[in-house]
Amino acid sequence: MTDIWAANAPPLVTARRDRYDADVVIIGSGAGGATTAWALAGSGARVLVLERGGFLPREPENWSPQAVFGEQLYHNAEPWRTPRGKRFVSAAHYYVGGTTKVYGASLPRLRESDFGAVEHYEGTSPAWPFGYAELEPFYAEAERLYRVHGHQHGAERPGDPTAPPRSGPFPHPPVEHEPYVADLERRLRRQGLHPFPLELGIDLAPGRSCLRCGTCDGFPCRVGAKSDAETRALRPALRRGNVRLLTHTRVTRLDTDRAGRAVTTVHALREGRPVTVTAGRVVLSAGAINSAALMLRSANEQYPDGLANGSGLVGRNLMLHNSSVVVAVDPRRRNPVTFQKTLAVNDYYHSGPSGRYPLGNLQLMGKVRPEMLPGACPHGLRAGLTAHSLDWWVMSEDLPDPDNRVTLAPDGQIVLRREPTNRRAHRELLRAARRMLHRAGYPLVLAHRMGIDATGHQCGTTVAGLDEARSVLDPLCRSHQLRNLYVVDGGFFPSSAAVNPTLTIAAQALRAARLGGLLD
Template sequence: MSAVWGPGTPPVVVADQDEYRADVAVVGSGAGGATTAWALADSGARVLVLERGDFLPHEPENWEPEAVLGQRRYDTTETWSTPSGERFRPMAYYNVGGATKIYGAALIRMRESDFGVVEHLDGMSPAWPFAYADLEPYYGEAERLFKVHGRSGVDPTEPPRSTPFAYPPVAHEPMVAELSAALERGGLHPHHLELGIQRGPGEPCVRCGTCDCFPCLVSAKSDAEVVAMRPALRSDTVRLLTGTRATRLHTDPTGRRVTGISAVRAGRTVRVRAGVVVVSCGAVNSAVLLLRSPAGAGDHTVANSSGLVGRNLMFHNNSVVLAVDPRRRNTVRYQKTLAVNDFYRGGPGFPYPMGNLQLMGKVYPPAVAGLYPYVPGPVLAWLLRRSVDWWVMSEDLPDPGNRVVLRGGRIVVDRRARNIRAHHRLVSTVRSHMRDAGYPLTSFRTMGPAATGHQCGTVVAGTDPRTSVLDGYCRSHDVRNLFVVDAGFFPSSAAVNPTLTIVAQALRTARQGGLLPA
């Protein structure tokens, strides 16, 4: 395969071949796939990453709210469906780096208790097949790789750490610092949000107002392309196929070994053969790829003897809370620096977990116009110039009835939110605290079915092949040379952003999980 491998060959493959060969094929270049490639770059194994999209362009529109939020310039144009047949355009991103190109870069460790059984108001959150202590060293490595800025010792739910943050917290602007002090006076423990950005002496971050939900024009966000995929491509053993959409996996007649991948590249079908296959397409699309792939001569699809592929689909229960002080304008440019976890495990008079609060990047009218369709545009703009904006996040509980399926080749997302009463309690709590902090007007909107970020749980990990799809290292119970490394493996969703846990588990799998072919 001299057209692909070896010194001097381009890291982004330009050779058009009918077949490509590798030791490890990775499907997807988001947080899980790019980190896996980075972790294997010095292993000597030939790693080929398949990405259905291309590099997201650096252009002025990266920082234009109307282009990014109003026109959804970088979102996929494909549509998914609800069970009733209603089509919607998901918040999905097919480009090198995946959804991390537009994420808010909040990189938070799950709490220690999240790895065990947790009782919620409306059900139970199951235990993971490994403990926080097993993942903790890799959380530290993930924080260093993604240049996470933070500070220990303030958050009352902070889990144990064996290493300190390598980068200091991102400073609050004056108005956020005032809010933090007001919340402290109200008895809370606000802390600096853990953020993956490249800010400091010699670093490119300019602390702009277009970070959360926007691509970074100056590559200062610690997204998977910038910190993992591009560094991995400096190795002679890592290559990237862009514009290559995997359509199915092939197995041997027993269905116990993957032998190759069919993909569409430049309008024609190509084949990728590899000793090990890592699927990292995101929880929905990873499940879809498995569901499209018959397992040998058996009566089920790849890795699906349990019948659980696609089931237990979870998103977080998310709401936007706008808190307005009509007496003054919000002059903050980079707002997303503050978080509160006082209600993560419960609160006064409510012994059940509620969730996490974190400031959003400053909200622009195109981002919420659809949530407030009856508010005239000038009025909405006036309110947003005076608002502080919170992302309110609660755990969604696993349910086998919540799932992603294929109907006539179309992706159908069948999910009813679980644990919503605790989420509404959290929304009411933050609104009350914001009024006490000097913001008399508050409003909230809960995100609808098109808000498909933070998807997880479709190929759950566990110890029993009858009740899980993967083992604790993301290896298929059924197919020994198949791994799924994205949030699909999550047995529960917890109530923090999933990216850092995906990255840490990708590192753990690459280091300890037997991922390299024998």
Template sequence: MSTDRYDVIIVGSGAGGAATAYRLARAGKRVLMLEKGRRLPCDGSTLDVKQVFAEGRFKNKEPWRDGRGGSLVPEEYYNVGGKTKWYGAALLRFSAHEFEADPEHQCLAWPFGLDVLAPYYDEAESLLHVNRFANEPELQRLVERVTQSDAGWRSEALPLGLKPEILNDEREAKHFDGYASVAGYKADAEHNLLDEIADLPNFTLMARRKVIGLMHRRGSPEVVEGVICRDGSYFTADKVVLAAGAMTSPRILQDHLDATGVGETLPSAPLVGANFKLHINSALVAFSPFAHNDVLRKTAIFLNERYPHTTVQCLGWLDGDILATQLPRAVPKFVANAIGARAIGFFITTEDGSSPANRIVSGGGEEGTPTADYDLDRLPPAKAEHAAAIGDFTRRLLRAGLAGVDRYAGLAGSAHALGSLVAGDDPAASVVDADGKVHGMDGLYVGDGSVLPRSSRVNPALTIYAWGLRLGEHLAH
């Protein structure tokens, strides 16, 4: 046991945890951050297609079950900075209406509106140096062909957490979407937040410390006072923030409720792990007769109000090496290269709404196998809109001279895992309150995407950063 007592312990170092730590440490609070994974190497391996995609060297290897008992391995990343090291740095705000309930699409309301989160969006955009880039020539021509063929489709510049200098480094420019930057051109939780407080005497980051349980006051399991790690160490604090991600934070809380029996009296206990969301995401790869020379590529987002819960983003660089990881091994390298040179990728995202039956279930502690029970058939409006949007956009591409093929990311594609500890004012209908405090418990807060009542139609990272900044400010005072 550490003899030190901290003001706040934060479990996890991704967007929400890092933002919370940043605000607390700068306010003078004694903060301990515990991260399950290690720091990523800076030797260039995180930009290597073979190691990142073909071998999956840096991805989670832990097995899960789906709701039907089948096995899967979610695409989670356990390292300092969390999934922000690997994201495509698309940093968009949720729209005002996406903080409101939308019963027809099975969307829950936030406990507050956009106006409350707006100043934290401002701060997050500043800390992450959000920029917009002009479309490269080939993409601009494609944008014009798509939008001119159907007035319903429009394009906007995609806000990106990328430094303009990335354009001068072709390797980084081609390898930021799905890779971890070595040069620091991509904004992430480690580089932009944790490194800024690393030298403060009141901030401590311990990597390779997996938290497996919560400590509570003797005789009062609803009062959390610390955490227990797999290696047997334990640490105490006035407050604990769960920020291990929407697939891990609910498991830690579930295990505590089950082990102590406090779940029998906690009104929100049945909702721990419920309403799990991860967007309906599909990759669409389009091919033209001509080779593409644009490098950055991921600078535009398409919207169409016929599909109000859906967006289409351009993906980063594609080539034969990347496509070869998805093609049968029998396909010759020269064929993969020829196809890859003519490929451009898109990422189609639809807000998936909430179903209490879509949930994360703990495996019952360290030795158990957790379950992600998620079924699109529980979300018929979202499922139908996603299919319609893909069909429509694919037809637009065909008219623009490109043939496309799409693939649903599925449950293993957990990049946007959200909503398993949903925020709200009613303890019987949510797990945490508007300030991130777990209903009916003292000293326990949630600082990651688990709290999001809605996933919106855009990437959630900026909203999770903003939530973390707001939570940090609340805890600092």
């Protein structure tokens, strides 16, 4: 049987074995895991990535709203539950590249203030164990890796008023607005607002592959133009010679040595067959919810409450953002846009119109299609509505609460308890959005509040900090208690802020790989 580390061995491991060995094993191939693999590529370390799913196929259905939303063709996650036993389908997607295969490619940095303690109507968002300046070089590297398009603030065209300091310009210019959105930008500026081009990871460079199609946000990209973790990070890493990938491999448990000081064995099922993996260092990047669940499943004599859970915080402080979809309708005007998701508004990020507390972020979504609206509504009405609608994602910070948490049912199934926090801020942000849109010429503004199944922005379940009694990880994502275990996904976030988390996960993955001792 061919050694998977032989010079001529393929990076996608096909050899069927009961045991594999590596220097670094990475569990999960989403933004955290794939970016970590990219950072370790070419290092000489034998890096093995374990992904519970396979490759998401490129096929005509990628661009079909009926297949993607109506039939939920690519939803392959198991049902999760609430504490009352209600089952729901989460936003998790188990593929190479993780949930980034269907994300909207919005890749903003957190604001500089997000790294400090921030007062809100209903509590205080805690400070991070490091500041924005420490992450900034890695933000810049992550933007280059994920080909982020954005706008450098300038007097001739003012940008985001909350934009943090930068060491250099964006790697690529902003994605241009279509005429309908450009007109919207002018209408918003006349209100004294500061709309700006949304930071997006898509391939619009010379020789570009992006078609600016209408099926980007929420859809897989059939042409590989979206900056997902597979396309931008993992595939290049696999070409470097020291990174290997095992697909269809679901990790079930992590074992430690008798002293409980190091992870010794990773247990998994590969296409239903038990396998074990040993490695000097283990990087857990399964997503904040699944990573916490795996640590809870791995309880042992040394860690009866869950692996590396001396603080009691594994699974706690789950944050998902307070999010709503807002559909603004002008019956007098059709919306002819194809690629709508190019504009955002942060004027209410640090304070609202009636107070000093933060409200959050507004950003355009990909164009809503009739198949995305509730099925009880007649198709003709849905089609007429979406033909005239402008569609927004409205997002406020979700504050950490230890009672919002991941637990396990007796059968091992994931249970999520989540009572939204900071709801007053979100209600005020929705009022501000309605007022803004009415003034922009939209007489009908409808809002739909997202529920517990909107788990795309999950964070906080393995929080990083300086005090091991109050955190699970150190500031470089290494476990306080198991010095060869790292958790590199949204779980490390002490707070959720009010922008999309993917770029911050990628930047922290680069920082942890470079500075956290993964190559020692």
